[in-house]
Amino acid sequence: MLCDMSVELSTPVIEFRDVSYRVGSTQVLLGLNLQVARNETLVLLGRSGSGKTTTLKLINRLVSPTSGEICINGMSNEKLDVIRLRRGIGYVIQDVGLFPHFTVERNIAVVPKIEGWPDDRVRGRVQELLQLVGLAPELASRYPHQLSGGQRQRVGVARALAVDPGILLMDEPFGALDPLTRDELQREFFLLQQRLHKTVVFVTHDLREALRLGSRIALMEAGKLQTVLTPHEFVKSSDPWASAYVKAFGDGLESAANRGAS
């Protein structure tokens, strides 16, 4: 079960090989096999506690598997230097995790700076990224607490893209935003991804978000991967879990409509 060392175009960028993870007596993940292809957006969909966030953290080794291995471009990630591995992977989380004592500019520049980029290159890159995520250049000197939730999340995306990593991990990045801002950011992220072609693993519990952003949806339940489907297949699937999601989603709309009628 060793990762294949030869890298070809068809090699999955990320590959889980029979990965299990247990904490004490709790089996968080069981026998996960999953491949993420180059430039796709794979959405991990599931309830809280389904193991989707753990799956994400296994990729950048914030969590180490109890058994099995995770290959990045055909190399076991345990064999890679953990710091180099993480700097090559953009990471965006729901609480954003911006450094509150740094300005927006310094937040975005964290990794370029520790990578030793010269100052003017860093400054240029920050401006470029602000524009990319739709933020005004003058926000560079603000502190995180002076920004709105949506702006903070954009800074989080900009920071993750700073050194142009090939892989982007996103853990419910838009989960804490109000519905309108979330909608806006989802739309922008989709367009951004059309241009940047990153390999994205995106965690969410929101079916709508999964259908909208994912090229494929991996449905997780109780530490197991239930099925992997394209959004198109997902809505028509007879898989019990997938159809349960679709039904819950449809019920919401239906009951809202009925309440309006009565």
Next chain:
Amino acid sequence: MNVVRFIWQNHIQVLDLTLEHLWLVGVSTAFAMLIGIPLGILIAHRPRLNKPVLASANIIQTIPSLALFGFLLPVPWLGERSDRLAILALTLYALLPIIRNTYTGISGVDASVVEAGRGMGLTESQLLLQVELPLAVSVILSGVRIAVVISVGLATIAAAIGAGGLGEFIFRGLAMVDDRVILAGAIPAAIMALAADFGVGWLERRLGAR
């Protein structure tokens, strides 16, 4: 007014003893920071150690100061010079607030901020120096402030074992039943405590992260 005149007449000695006092407090606080801050960081990162470390510092704090000075007197190298002994005792007393506040400050840093930093590929030392310490600095300094204020007061007792400092006036005044002499020690000590409180408090606000 008597007190002012007394201090003025003995200003050289007041100054000498004040400097001695400052030396005792300054050196012991420096040692306590050198030991306490790393210890506080350690127990914030290794939660298993926090109970034993904080409990030990707590126990030290409960030993009456005069008794601690007395206990340490027969210790060979220390007993030779009473200022060494006083510095050690003051260092021990200053440890608790510094360790506890460092621990509180570091473990109070938002977990998502630390996780984001780690996920971005910051090394543990980069995480500590660029994220955890700057965010904890005002809490740590408020521990230092408490330690200094306590030390200024405690250091007066060091005169009982001959370590000098403003306590000399206080003990002499007590023996002579002369308020002026007591106040010649107590007033500069109180001013020193207030100045330290204000100074470190100012630093706390200056360096404090938003």
